[in-house]
Amino acid sequence: MKIDIKEMGFGYTATPVLKGINLAIGGNQLVSILGPNGVGKSTLIHCINKILSPKEGVVLLNDVDVSEITIKDLAKEIGYVPYSTTTSFPLSVVDTVLMGRHPHSKWKTTDEDLQKVYETLDLLGIEHLAMRSFNQLSAGQHQKVMLARGLVQEPKVLLLDEPTANLDIKHQMEVARIMRDLAHEKGITVIMISHDINIAATYSDNVILMYEGSIFAVGTPHEVITKENIKKVYGVESEVVDFRGKPHLVLIDEKLKNLELPKDSYVSMRAQETAAR
Amino acid sequence: MIFFLLCIIGSVFLFVYSLGVGHFDCGILEAFDIIGKSLRGEELARQTKHIIWYGRTPSGLMAIAAGAILAAGGGVMQTLLRNPLADPYSMGISSGALFGVSIAVIMGISIYDSSQSYAVILNAFVFALVPMAIILMASRRGDMTPSKIILTGIAVMFVFSAFSTTLMLTTDSETLATVYSWRVGTLDGISWASLGIVSVVGVIGISFLLTQARKYNVMTAGDNSAKSMGVDPKRTTLVGMTVISLMTATVVCFTGTIGFVGLVGPHIARLFVGSESKFLIPAAAGFGGIFLLASSCVARVSGPLGLPVGVISAMVGCPLFIIILVKMRSNVWGSGV
């Protein structure tokens, strides 16, 4: 699968949110989109799968303009997991994930559909939640259920809006690793928005850095995540170190003056509690 | 502030104009003359004095007072409940009042001395506060989010409406018409005494809301941050709602349920002065007064018998409301409406 974005621009009003976007993404890889808040990352993703229509320019999927593909056909090619999903209805996890089969199946739920749902739940390690109510899950579990829903759609391109946002570090690593493995083994192009530069650097094959509605830099993590780029885009000082062949960002706060412990300050475990342990 | 002053000046002019408007034509100067003479206690032709001094003057002033109370109450209610569709009746006041009127008119039951003319008024006032009391009781237990308050209000309203409907079904068509016309809201037949009560309640109530304005601002940031800034959101909400309900019930029991000014008034004020409660409350009050006064002028000229002001304010207010909705989409209230 390849995605070509040519001279694309978008704005809700006269002020553009995105302008002059030129991008070519192809191959089975995990691509991360980085950038500060409000820079147009989500908007870019929404323009790829027709949730929004670009004001100018085109988005091509395998050389076909996406605006000419019906939304149902597009759903077979591109999956999408929104940043957060809430529902006021009592849906079970299976019901929720089953919806992802919509582009492929008819009205009736076949055994094959169910099989795929359970395999995916198993892959993400949440099979035990299958019959639970979606609304009763934690934020992290929500995230995984929605990820499962995106996966059973069997897309060739998977767009993820901050899939690791609500997860603890173990689950962040797990989800990122699953995404990377999926990309490499099942031949999917996974594009995810991330705020965690180090997770993105560790797991992504390529990185896109956005700034003020445009693409600032693209390339391998090493090429994009540099001291200069971080300074320019985020406006923070940092040091980028190489760790096991991947860049690793260490933040530096120059304004932090006093590194010494203030006098009289203390935090300690109380004696009784320590003894109890 | 400028907006508020403009509203006040506007109301004064409109009020003066409104004295002359109506089926019985009379010039503005003549109207003034009559008022002046009445104040000095001079003798006047009965008819003119009756129309101007006992009819138009108090009803015009009542339009201003009622409009100010309803709009200011609506503005605060929208802030407290964080819902653009809230209005002073969101607590089910109108349905409670209607029930009170129904049992007074249809069954002849009232709180105090049903033979008196104020029995209906008293009934309306007391029953208007019953839904509020139920909501207050319900909110003692468990968490009462703004939406739950609104929905409880709706549910209580449905129950009361069902009772009123049952009563209205059992009665003859004449009595039904009396009850129904009460429901619509009118400014006819307002006495100086009732105007006095409403004005006093209005001044006290609105002043109280103004003293709370800072708290309301803090609450717009959400319950948790309000708490962190030392404002108890639940308490503030309930106190605010109680005050608004008392004010509204006072208006309702004299005029019936005049709709829309409490809903649209604050929205229009918000377009001019923003959402800061300190400015919103006076601006909404000013605009509400002028809006209702204008409606009552239109109502008076709309036919030989005139129409109830409630109908006019809804007919004018609704298109305005749609325009506002379109304009403020995602601006003032965000997407989380």
Next chain:
Amino acid sequence: MEKTVGADAVWAYRKDVAKRISFITICIVSVFFVILLSGSIGTTYGFWDVYEVIYERIMGITHPTASPEWWRSHYIWNNSLPPIIISVIAGAGLAIGGTVMQSLMGNPLADPYTTGISSGASLGAVSAIVTGFTFSSISGEMGIVSSAFLGALIPAFLVIFLTRFVGNSPTTMILIGVAISYFFNSMVTYLMITTDTDKLQEAFLWQIGSVSGTGWGDIPLMLTIVVFSGIAVGLVSNKLNLMMLGDKSAKSMGLDIENFRTLCLLLLAFLVASIISYTGIIGFVGLITPHVVRFIIGGDNRFVAPASVAMGAFILVSANLISNLLMPIGDIPIGVVMSFVGAPIFLYLILRSKAGRDMF
């Protein structure tokens, strides 16, 4: 090993489906039971008499004119049954309307009247009653019905038309619906206060919602539209499911939400209009039924839709039964019974809901 886990789970899911289907069956059986029961209430005839009459009519068995059997058949078939059948159809139709509207708007407090349909119908009916002006230039009893029907369509069309300009989000639709119904209600009020007291009473009675005094002639149109809509909703129920996760998700799963919503709203407008133009505005059944159903069998609309049909019919025919039982005390129309039954359930639903969020 992993395969068998999957197979087990598939079996568990299927078992759950079987439960849902049996729930629907129970509802349907209950509806028939209540139909027979209602037919015998307030008459000298018994439960099985009603059954026999229906059986005879269907099988084409006739009795000699004016024989006791003939009278029995005539009375039950022409007097008792039409209101009962209409409450069944109306209940089914309003409940499925509620199911669709709630899913479309992603709002569990939406009901079939959310786009202002009831206010339009009121305006149509009241203008026919009060001024004799009808939107359809038909006069008399049918004038009220046809005028209410056409009036009911106006707000729906306005909402659809306006949202084409200001964006098709559920919130906007609900707000515009509210605004339009305020406007129409003020016109209704205007008409009602300017008329004489007898017409006021007639108009007032119309608004409450009642099935008494209906005949077989009222049934065909309503039945046709309800059956058609029921089938249509059943067919798109898998798409309705997608709407419950929000617009973005639905779109990414291949649903053209703008057109889908417009089509569904049109269907709903006709469905609801066809019912309330005969019965007046019966509240709550469309709001509460889907909740009761979802509470029991979960949120999958492929099952909620048929279950709502059965449950809605059951609830409204029971309300009709209660209304008949109250006959000795006074004539309490079905609409009022529904309010008394529905409002407390509604209150319970609110207080039970965990966050009570996104209700408007």
